[in-house]
Amino acid sequence: MAQPAWMITLNVQQPAWIITLLVSSLVFIVFWFILKNSKDREEDYDGIKKKGFKIRNVYFVILFSVLLGATFYTITDLPYDRPPEFVNATEVEVEALQFGWDFSQEEFEVGEKYAFHVTSQDVNHGIGFYDEDMMLLTQTQAMPDYTNTVYVEFEEPGTYQILCLEYCGAAHHLMIHEIEVK
Ligand SMILES: [Cu+2]
Known part of the structure; x- marks a missing residue:
């Protein structure tokens, strides 16, 4: 006799749960391992961090200026007239x-x-x-x-x-x- 649909669903759900739990645990262990082993070396990143902040600041100023210019240039058209x-x-x-x-x-x-x-x-x-x-x-x-x-x-x-x-x-x-x- 063929299995009813709910039983087939149950058969698939059980292994799906187990695989999800196993993979989640594996991901957690890997993250935990990396976190634990990288704790004492934060100073290694100071140079890179400073450089990153500098690029970010320059990027922000450029973006802000461009958008401010575009806003002032286009806002006088509002509200749009009937064509x-x-x-x-x-x-x-x-x-x-x-x-x-x-x-x-x-x-x-x-x-x-x-x-x-x-x-x-x-x-x-x-x-x-x-x-x-x-x-x-x-x-x-x-x-x-x-x-x-x-x-x-x-x-x-x-x-x-x-x-x-x-x-x-x-x-x-x-x-x-x-x-x-x-
Ligand atoms: Cu509606």
Whole structure:
């Protein structure tokens, strides 16, 4: 008679435990041996340590200067303006909620420009726009009490999928919505 599945699991678990314990003990013994034998020779490392600290300091100053420069150079662009070609875009309101999407309109046109204003009624979600080949076109966070805007121009007609990109609860995987692009 064939063994039931739980018995097979038990047969594998027993040796797995023993091997894990043996290997863990071996690793522990090796570490303990090295630690014990290296205790009295810390002064050997002083030179190397000093050199290491010096390299680290130089590296830190360089990194800090570069990042500070980059921050000052780029921060004046914030908050990002609406891209000029989307100034007259059609405004679309999108609300996420556990577990679905509420769009102020469901049908869109190829070549039109849209500004999707995305927010959430409850918890944080992520909105992902996927084309018919399930290629991600764009995405942003859907956050309560905050609106993120994504600008989209659809290039192909078809049924596009809206998926939640942030785990938001037990039925997160059901947060699928379809929009039509003609
Ligand atoms: Cu979600």
